[in-house]
Amino acid sequence: MKLIKKTIKNLLGILGLNIYVSNKKDLKNFIKKLFVHDLGYNLIRVGTNGDGGYLVPNILNKISYCFSPGVGGVVHFENDLQKRGIKCFLADSSVKDPSNKIHKYDFIKKNVNVFNDLNNITIESWMNQKLKENKEKVEKINNLMLQMDIEGNEIPILLDIKEHIIKKFKIMIIEFHDFESIGNNFSIKIYKQVFEKILKNFDIAHIHPNNCCGYKRIFKYKIPKVMEITFLRKDISKFKKKLKNKLPHTLDFKCVNHKKDISLPNYFYK
DSSP: OHHHHHHHHHHHHHTTSSOOOOOHHHHHHHHHHTOOOBOSSOEEEESOSSTTOEEEESOGGGOOEEEEEOOTTOOHHHHHHHHTTOEEEEEOTTSOOOOOSSOOOEEESOEEOSSOSSSEEOHHHHHHHHHHHTTOOTTTOOOEEEEEOOTTOHHHHHHHSOHHHHTTEEEEEEEEOSGGGGGSHHHHHHHHHHHHHHHTTEEEEEEEEOTTSOEEEETTEEEESSEEEEEEETTTOSOOBOOSSOSSOTTOOOSSTTSOOOOOOGGGTO
16 A cells, blocks of 8 residues: 555656655755855845845955846845955846946846756856956956856756866855755755765855745655745855854845745754
8 A cells, every 4th residue: 555655646746746755864964965054154145125136244355257147137235245345247048138328237138057068068168168258367366256047047057067067166146946856856966966076065054944835744844836045156165054043134135025035044054
């Protein structure tokens, strides 16, 4: 009977009927990897008080350039960075150049992808191209920021990116979509690979659930469907301690005003 029930659950999961089949122990161990820590810096908000604003460690004076794939129609974050003297490189094939009389961006109408063609570019190719245009020695630079919101394509990009490239970023802000899929046996293996790769060189400085899409309850866990995660490179961290205060941070705001907010469950930081 147990075998029959397990088989039915797996089949329903494959058919996309929201039956999650992850092993409870695997899910628990994965969530432990997502622990948010105090890394020795105050967090500041960059961008607007809503969608397009993110919390980052207060080390922007150590950042020269930001690569921002997935512009969409919101550039509050990039506006704020450029006011602080950080040049931003933007990429998105689905929108027009957001530059105007007030704000001028280095924009390419391409999607960041795992290959290069007329409409797509890899992060490595994009970085090499733009840094050389700015007369930077690519092999020596390591003071970059990545802000990536590419609507679910972040997983293949992160699997593809080489370690020597990812280590050039001091801060990464990545929006993970369909995060509730960690409740599936196949997906959690992929997410585990992605986070093991990132956490080899980075710590998690902050997590903010985007309230756009709600959450999914899997076993005892309440998993937000969209997670905005801020990473800080390990060699930048002053220390690594448990958070003194509960989340949300006082600088966190709802992404969608008319929807109910989602608080990050405390097993991500307590």
